[in-house]
Amino acid sequence: MANWYVKRGSQIAGPLTVQRLKELAAEGKVQESDLVRKGEESDFVPAAQIPGLIPEYTDNFLEDDFQQESQSQTTSPKKSNAVLWIVVAVAGGGFVLVILILMALLLPAVQQARDAARRSTSKNNMKQIGLALHNYHEVFSQFPPGGTATTDGKPYHSWQTAILPFVDQAPLYNDIDFDVAWDDPSNQIIFEQVIPTYLNPSIEEKISPDGLGLSHYVGNELVMKKNRGSRIRDIKDGTSNTILAVETGQNFKPWGDPTSIAKPIEIMGQGKKSSFRGGNHVLMGDGSVRFVSENIDPETLKNLSIPNDGKAIGEF
Structure with missing residues (x-):
């Protein structure tokens, strides 16, 4: 046996x-x-x-007398190990696939959240600029000129320089040499400074090729005119119907540049690059900030820009 x-x-x-x-x-x-x-x-x-x-x-x-029994004992574990590796590979691949699917689903939501945060920050910047303009008006009984120029027409200083004390930048304002133009070498270091309130976080460009701090906001030259400011009572169409400043999506100028003013229709609307997808924020004369579609009717935008044309403005 x-x-x-x-x-x-x-x-x-x-x-x-x-x-x-x-x-x-x-x-x-x-x-x-x-x-x-x-x-x-x-x-x-x-x-x-x-x-x-x-x-x-x-x-x-x-060795041959033991080979058959040895093989009978080891064959099953090898098969088991192979099955185990297959299960691990399938499970690992499934896990990676789930991660990729979750990333594909979450990335748009993350991007939307970031875009919303940037919009909120830029909107808040414009509100601070609006408050600064009104505080300037309270002190000087008018809004600042859009830009000042020398008697021979050379650019001198900007409206954004004028409101520095009202955007928590009084020390910087006090260091400026107002006996010379903004781009004089003696003022170089001052205007190289980056002012967070003047920057839209959705825009990466913050410094000019010359090393000067940029602004992503442009004044309405029909209200803040060259060498002459406007008073609230001069805005006959009402401050809530008149634009003071707008976001721009291109052609950024240094915040100290006196030529950083334009007609809003030159900055935004159809055919212009928006600062955000779908449009731009605008600062109204009453200090409120509104988001305006890039498809706004040009005539409506023109009426919003002129402070005293007497034309009725509908929804925009």
Whole structure:
């Protein structure tokens, strides 16, 4: 009856008949240090303890007698490992796919949130500029000139320079040499400064090629005129119907440049680059800020820009 087993290291040969076991021992292929077990339940014992089994000691060992049993024991784990790796690969690929899908779904929402935050910041900047203009008006009884020029017509200083004390930049304002023009070398360092209130966070360009701090906002030259400011009472159409300043999406000028004024229709509307997708913010004469579509009717935009044309303005 074949119910004997021989174990050497991690390899087990069997079941063997007692006759075959004795033959192996006689051939010197079962060594004294090998373990032998009879049946499935008994413990392995050294072959030397089996009476009459080991006739002599030898180092010869027949690997083939153990190969079949060894293979039978190792084949199943290999198959199991292969299945495990397949499962891991499929699970890992599924996880990556889920991450990619989530990223595809979340990125637009993240982008929209960032855009909304930038819009909010730019809108708040314009409100601060509006408040500064009204505080200037309270002190000087008029809004600042859009830009001043020397008697021979050379640009001198800008409206954004004039309101520096009212946007928490009084120390910078006090360092400016007003006896010379804004672009005089003695003022170079001053106008290299970047003023956060004058920057739209959606625009990366913050410094001019000459190293001067830029502004992303332009004054309405029909209200803040060259060498002459306007009073609130001069705005006959009402401050809530008249633009003071606008966001611009291109052709940025330094905040100290006296020529940083224009008619709003030259800055925004159809065919112009918007500061945000769909349009621009505008600062109204009453200090409010509104978002105006890039598709606004040109005639409506023109009426909003003129402070005293007497024309009715509908929804925009």
